[in-house]
Structure formats: structure tokens, C-alpha cells
Amino acid sequence: MNENLFASFAAPSMMxxxxxxxxxxxxxxxxxxxxRLINNRLIxxxxxxxxxxxxxxxxxxxxKGRTWALMLMSLILFIGSTNLLGLLPHSFxxxxxxxxxxxxxxxxxxxxxxxxxxxxxxxSLAHFLPQGTPLPLIPMLVIIxxxxxxxxxxxxxxxxxxxxxxxxxxxxxxxxxxxALINISAxxxxxxxxxxxxxxxxxxxxxxIQAYVFTLLVSLYLHDNT
Amino acid sequence: xxxxxxxxxxxPMKPYYTQAYQEIxxxxxxxxxxxxxxxxxxxxxxxxxxxxxASSKGGGQKTPSYFLRTRCxxx
Numbered sequence: 001m002n003e004n005l006f007a008s009f010a011a012p013s014m015m016x017x018x019x020x021x022x023x024x025x026x027x028x029x030x031x032x033x034x035x036r037l038i039n040n041r042l043i044x045x046x047x048x049x050x051x052x053x054x055x056x057x058x059x060x061x062x063x064k065g066r067t068w069a070l071m072l073m074s075l076i077l078f079i080g081s082t083n084l085l086g087l088l089p090h091s092f093x094x095x096x097x098x099x100x101x102x103x104x105x106x107x108x109x110x111x112x113x114x115x116x117x118x119x120x121x122x123x124s125l126a127h128f129l130p131q132g133t134p135l136p137l138i139p140m141l142v143i144i145x146x147x148x149x150x151x152x153x154x155x156x157x158x159x160x161x162x163x164x165x166x167x168x169x170x171x172x173x174x175x176x177x178x179x180a181l182i183n184i185s186a187x188x189x190x191x192x193x194x195x196x197x198x199x200x201x202x203x204x205x206x207x208x209i210q211a212y213v214f215t216l217l218v219s220l221y222l223h224d225n226t
Numbered sequence: 227x228x229x230x231x232x233x234x235x236x237x238p239m240k241p242y243y244t245q246a247y248q249e250i251x252x253x254x255x256x257x258x259x260x261x262x263x264x265x266x267x268x269x270x271x272x273x274x275x276x277x278x279x280a281s282s283k284g285g286g287q288k289t290p291s292y293f294l295r296t297r298c299x300x301x
Contacts, residue, residue: 067246103257110253118249 005172009165012092024094027081050077057219064119065226068219075104076215083164083207087200096165101157108218109153116225124225156217163210167203174199 011020034043054073058066079095086093094100116124128145129138174196181189236243 067242070242071247071250106257106260107250107253110256111247111250114249114252 005169008090008092008168008172009096011097020092020094023092024082024100027078027085030081031077057215060223061219062226064115065219065222068222071108072215072219075108075218076211079104079160079214080208080211083211084204086164086168087203087207093164093168095160096168098157098161101160102153104214105153105156109156109221112218112221112225113149115222120225127224152217152221156214160210160214163206167199167206170199171196171203 011018012023013019031046032043034047038044039047050073053076054069057072057076058069061068082093082095085091086095113124116127128142128149130141130145133141174192178189178192178196181192
């Protein structure tokens with residue numbers, strides 16, 4: 001039971017060859033490149049969604065911040081589509097791997113911090129000390145602010161990993177419980193099945209929300225540094 | 227194929243890769259440094275554990291039964 005519970009999070013391989021790269025690249029074929037002025041329904045809906053998201057997300061940014069528009073939109077599309085595809089039965093979700101999420105969080109966070117130090121050095125250094133701090137508290141607060149800065153990429157990665165992994169585990173457990181209860185008590189199995197349906201709906205929402213939260217936080221870090 | 231790749235990927239993305247994402251390339255360098263440090267530390271600790279395990283198995287030390295067999299012809 002224990003081994004089966006975490007087996008779906010192991011890196012998949014086919015005939016001894018790792019196929020993680022193929023799985024990571026798979027969502028990109030669900031977003032065809034628009035080639036005409038007026039495209040088909042799928043591309044038109046995708047373009048409308050991207051326009052809606054980018055308008056809302058980039059409204060707070062100045063000209064420098066808006067050069068990250070492509071990166072932020074690609075990020076939310078990738079994480080959202082990967083999370084949603086992971087809800088298919090027996091599929092592998094790359095965003096359950098901490099290595100993958102750290103691989104996304106660290107370069108983006110470091111990019112925002114380096115942008116801040118490069119273009120607004122004084123303002124970036126000033127972030128280490130909140131305004132109006134009493135004099136005796138300054139050394140401690142600088143240490144606390146430094147720690148909170150370096151925690152940011154870890155929090156980004158662990159938040160996404162934990163949310164998606166926990167959701168998948170819960171679905172696995174409640175699905176297993178439903179199956180086990182069918183022979184014992186049909187009523188209890190039915191109630192557990194209803195809970196499973198509600199949980200699956202919740203996981204759909206969590207998949208999209210986590211993609212939005214990850215991208216929004218990167219966007220906020222960028223806004224602080226531009 | 228390379229020409230098609232350059233035309234379809236590099237030409238439209240060149241301003242992003244060369245100007246907009248300079249800091250992100252630095253961030254990727256930092257991440258690869260962290261990955262390298264973690265991997266080398268893991269290798270070192272595994273090699274050390276293997277060494278300790280091999281030495282605790284008594285590599286080269288003779289057991290008491292060896293002396294009994296070689297010194298006492300009746301055994």
C-alpha cells in the first residue's frame with residue numbers, strides 16, 4: 001500500500017529510457033501557433049484567455065516589467081496545463097517534483113533580484129530595512145529581511161509541489177477507500193464517491209489557482225525590483 | 227532543419243534571449259551551481275559511507291577460526 005501510494009510520483013521510463021522530457025514538452029502541442037489573422041475556435045479561445053490574463057497581470061508593471069510578459073504568460077500556461085493534465089488517471093505530473101519547481105523558481109526569482117540590483121541598486125538595498133524601524137531593531141530586522149528574501153524561491157517551489165502532491169495523494173487515498181468500501185457498505189462507498197467527485201472538482205480549481213499564484217508572486221517580485 | 231530552427235525560433239526570440247532575459251540566464255547559472263554543489267556533496271557522502279561500510283566489514287583482518295584451522299592440524 002505504501003509503495004503503491006507514491007509510485008505515481010516516480011520519474012517515468014519506457015523500456016529503460018527516461019521519458020520525463022517528452023512529458024514536460026507535451027503541453028506545448030495543446031497550444032498551436034496562430035498562423036492566420038482569424039484563427040480556428042481553439043486558438044481564438046486560447047488567445048482570448050491569454051489576453052485576459054496578460055491584461056490583468058501586467059497592469060501593475062512599468063515598461064521594464066512588461067518585457068517579462070512573454071515569460072510570465074508562458075509560465076502560467078505551462079504550470080496550468082501541466083497541473084490539469086496531471087489530473088488524468090495514471091498520468092505523471094512534472095510539477096509534483098520539487099526539482100522541477102525549484103528549477104522554475106530559482107532562475108525567475110534570481111532574475112528579478114538581479115534586475116533590481118542592476119537597475120535600482122539603492123531601492124533594492126533599501127528593501128532590507130522597512131521604513132520607520134526603531135534604531136535598536138535595525139540589525140535584527142536586516143537579518144530577518146535577508147532570510148525572508150532567500151526563503152522566497154523555496155516557498156514558491158515547495159508551495160506548488162506540496163499542493164499538487166497532496167491533492168493527488170488525497171484522490172488516490174479516497175479512490176482506494178471507495179473501492180474498498182464497495183464490498184463492505186454500498187451507502188458508505190457512495191458517500192465516499194461523492195466526496196471523491198467534490199475533491200476532483202477542488203483539484204481542478206487548485207491546479208489553476210496554483211499556476212496563477214506562482215506567476216503572480218513572480219510578477220510581484222518583479223514589480224518590487226523594477 | 228537547423229536553418230528552419232533559426233528562422234522559426236532564434237530570429238523571433240533573439241531580443242528576448244539577448245536582452246530581456248539576461249538576468250534570468252544569470253539565475254540559471256546560479257541554479258546550475260547549486261545543483262552541482264548538491265550533486266558533488268551527495269557523491270562525496272556516498273563514497274564516504276561506502277568506505278566506512280567496507281572498513282567495518284573487516285577488510286584484511288583474520289578471524290579466530292583462521293588461526294584454529296592453521297595452527298591446530300586436528301581441526
